[in-house]
Amino acid sequence: MKIKSIILLGVLLLSGAVYVSAGTDNVAEEVAWVVGDQPIWKSEIEEAYQNMLYERVPIAGDPYCVIPEQLAIEKLYLHQADMDTVEIPDAMVFSQVEATLNNYILNLGSKEKVEQYFNKSLPAMRESLREMVRNRARVQEVQRNLTKNIKSTPADVRRFFEKIPTDSVPWVPLQVETQILTVAPAVPREAIEDVKARLRNFTEQVNKGESLFSTLAILYSEDPGSAQRGGELGFSGRGEFVPEFSAVAFNLNDPKKVSKIVETEYGFHIIQLIEKRGDRINVRHILLKPKVAEKDLTEAINRMDSLRHDISDGKFTFEEAVTFLSQDKNTRNNKGRMVNDNTGSTRFQMAELPQEVAKRVDGMEPGDISEPFIMTDPKTNHEVVAMVKLTERIPGHKANISDDFQLIKNMYESSRRQEILDTWLAKKIKDTYIRIEDGWRNCEFQNKGWIK
Template sequence: MAAGLCLTAFYGFASKPGKNIIDEVVWVVGDEAIFRSDVEEMYQDMRNQGAVISGDPYCVIPEQIAVEKLYLHQAKIDTIEVQESMVRSQVDQQINFMINQLGSKEKVEEYFRKSLPAIKEQYMEHMRNGAIINEVQKNLTKDVTTTPNEVRKYFDALPKDSVPYVPMKVEVQIITINPNIPRQEIDDVKARLRDYADRVNRGDADFSTLAIMYSQDRASSMQGGELGFMSRSTLVPEFANVAFNLSDPKKVSRIVETEFGYHIIQLIEKRGEQVNVRHILLQPKVSPQDLTDATNRLDSIRKEIVGGAFKFGDAAAVISQDKDTRNNQGIMINQNDRSSRFEMQDLPAEVARRIEKMSPGDVSEAFVMVNDKNKEVGAIVKLTNRIPGHRANLSDDFNLIKKMYESHKRQQILTEWLEKKIKDTYVRIEDGWDGCDFRYKGWVKDAN
């Protein structure tokens, strides 16, 4: 963190010895000092964010800052950097979220007692350092492997009160049908995009402003349509093919159709195998009658499934237009853990409402839902399994326990690395700040 002093925050806290001193060095780690103002500022930030501090903040926070400095020093050795555009995008999203929550920029400034540029600068540093530290940790733990026998031994050694409770989960199959969209609606969308492109190409309008005003990609519109640096594999193929072939940042691409809708794209910068672009997304509107036609067709399909004419999975393979599930018998996959099991809150809201009172084997009536491309589609779902809540066990929850063990191993590696780093690093903790039960060993031993 920066060593700047936030006086309004500083004078608002009970403090350790020396509270009448405006600022002072409280720790030294290597050749870097940790100031009392650093601790007070982080304490204020954590309170603002409602963070829970486990222990005395004047012990926990300086140790946390010291640990960050050790990781950041290692990042310099390993020449680890992060993309500024990615950090900037994350900060903009966070600030926009706060503005939406509090109601205005002025209320955000009043809440944090800082100007918006100062808040943004602080968040940039925090998020940049967090991303760098994450990369260092990934490098240190990249070789973690596990065997079934190790997982079993780990589980057997867990105290009973450490065995997690697994909430009720469900397994679901789905069939979706996209409603027909009139040709005129598609033509209207394309005409709007051509108009935007012409205005930018003539110099009559700014692409970023148009994206903020009109783009239906909510995640990027507030950043002027900017996506940040991305590799070809992270973009859908149709979009990537156009984005990577752009060469003039002053010109706008042709209209690109993808599963998300219709786009125009503007190049910002190419860097090696990555590209940063802006885009404007428009999605054709679906009429109520088109949605009714789609659900009527699905209701007919449901009757045949319930009547035994064919199985749900077979129908999904032939009829469903959900590309993520149609080749998997319609089985929905949880993106959090790549399993077929969902807690109810992890399902799309419309799906969760339908299956809440269904029994395994039931097939829902047709309904309208918004899919992960933010499009309205017709759908039917089958509840294939409902797993009651229970204490985790190896037979039902092996993947969960495996993840717990891998996390345990990674934490062991990081703890051992940190304690060795502490041992090899000059550390001084000032009187009055050293009487703590620190998380990591070696801080006080090396103090002068």
């Protein structure tokens, strides 16, 4: 009987449909493609389409042509990953899955709305995401292994640049290099004590059963990322929090208890355990930030303005002032030079700068030092007083070797990677059994050789 069932399943696969009995109903599941011995189901395509719509991923063409081809390419890479025994750490997969689910909940408003939007329970979504994240990571690892030996010399980069048609040379927008000096005025003791008193009151309300921790977080927490989720941070590892927060959060054992008050660079917190899973935890927190008094901000601006005049008078340089006075640990030891987190370079397009900095730099010339201003520290979200020096302004221009060597080198290496991957994929398509069912074949595919 078992042998007959296996034969029947094989016949149904070859015919392009499998019928699964569900009580008195017969639910049809359609096979769209077969790659090697792996089917691509219509339901897979529909689920991928829904995810792309949610993520607003642009689809270049008919989604019922584009998505199956993408899934087929993924299966070819995963076959290679199996042969290469590529494994992805469970902790990394777990972290990305929980981060994705937390993002869904944040954007849609609640767990129930997420389940309604995706028409799937959270446990089922977690399982699907786990497979998706693991597969994506395995594909990326195969691609990395295939292209890891790419090396480029200055001669390679020059030859590559010389072959770019004139009308295809990329335009490099206006860029600037800046230095910054920041001072954080001391927070008054009274403000700190007021924040601690409020947090102690919240703890008392929770312990007496008068309020839910999550409700208080929604109403009062100053962490915009978690407040609307009731303070929930999602499953995280010890290294994902600042040390002071981790030390307390990972010692919590009773979900009914509230932690002591924890001070970090972001402010003051109380924490409540939701769940522990191995070396990861899910907690809620309420963050309050003691505010700097207006008079202290005004005094800091006045002191900074005097400092600016001293620099203009040649008493010392901007760089010397940064070394001795700046409280921004990220730039102080680099003479105040701001570094672009996106590129790792010191050059910024205007849109990449903090808004308050961009506003000052916009009308400055190289060597100019701005008047002091109040800005929000992008790392801690605290108010600080700053002034910036414009080091260099690079006008928008067509890329050239002398000014944009790193950009062109990146283009060359990216082009080489794509060539290697395209060659590998073409051979894999040629050597693999592939069948596309009727109704899925009438497409302009990005790659050749699918239909045999």
